Amino acid sequence: MANQITEEAILAALSKVQEPAFNRDLVSLNAVQDLQIKGEDVTVRVVLVTPAHPFAAQIENDVRVALAAAGAKKINLKIEADVPHDGRQRAGMAAGVKNVIAIASGKGGVGKSTVSANVAVALSKAGARVGLLDADIYGPNIPTMMGVAQLPKPPDSSGKLTPAEAYGVKMMSIGFLVKPEQAMVWRGPMLHNAMRQFINDVDWGELDYLIVDMPPGTGDVQLSLAQTTPLSGGVIVTLPQKVSVDDARRGAEMFRQLRVPLMGIIENMSYLDLPDGQRVDVFGSGGGELLAKEFSVPFIGSVPLDPQVRVGSDAGAPVVHSHPDSAAAKAFTGIAKDISLKASVAALSTQSQSIPIRIVDE
Secondary structure, eight states: OOOOOOHHHHHHHHTTOEETTTTEETTTTTOEEEEEEETTEEEEEEEESOTTOTTHHHHHHHHHHHHHHTTOSEEEEEEEEOOOOOSOOOOGGGTTBOOEEEEEOSSSSSOHHHHHHHHHHHHHHHTOOEEEEEOOSSSOOHHHHHTOOSOOOOSSSSOOBOOEEETTEEEEEGGGTSOTTOOOOOOHHHHHHHHHHHHHSBOOOSBSEEEEEOOSSSSHHHHHHHHHSOOSEEEEEEOSSHHHHHHHHHHHHHHHHTTOOEEEEEEOSOOEEOTTSOEEOTTOSOHHHHHHHHHTOOEEEEOOOOHHHHHHHHHTOOHHHHSTTSHHHHHHHHHHHHHHHHHHHHHHHHHOTTSOOOOOOO
């Protein structure tokens, strides 16, 4: 007859499994749910803080090893995710958005829209509920990059805007509402009203993450967005070269002035890998890491130059979808995981200041 494993023994074993992002064990973090024991069969559900958890595979393996060491012969393990809310109150149709993450820089041409689109799609592929807001009123690129030309027809006459959707990502952009060749010659008040409507009057539903593709610079749109809805955090995109870093520094300083937590720095177009194995630093090297060090924030990651990124953007197929095994897609996926984990860690830290938190970068 099989020996009955006790709940105490299982919990004791799982209390030795660490959640690397928090440096705490799964039991004390209340991540162990629905524990059931029948003889030597153990069923348990482990709830992580993001579906894009960079340490999910490690945690799953550690849990299985711990359960086996405790005597479990048959293990039924479910790894799920429950993304925490950042605790900030949002108005209108954005009330169901848990985290709003702005991706910005101090200048154009560094790939903010490319990063935003690929991060959003990567999070959606991982199982998160994701929205993507194109806040670049003057030069909206998200419709092209995501392969959507227009908004769906509203289901009723309530005046709510129904977001477009592609790759599981809900989207809103001024590009859906004007002709492609139309120039938006707008002053501050009109920009502010547009931002307010895009946040509060769009039927976003329940979202784990709303990724905001910010326009270049540090002007009216950035200020209006910060005034319209509380931001969970901001991410700065730069190229490696000094000129780009100088402009990105202004973007980082903008987040500080607006009291938006700066989550880290991304370096885009970092290098080019040639067919013969050589690596070329087309735009120099090290600028992103230097900027991160200057602002005492994490360097989230670097993305290589890859023609498929441009091809996918032009074709409306982000590279994480069209070429998921490419170096660029893997870089974007890693960045998405890192950002989502940082957002969850920050959200939980506001809920319980008694929990010591340490972010471990991959």
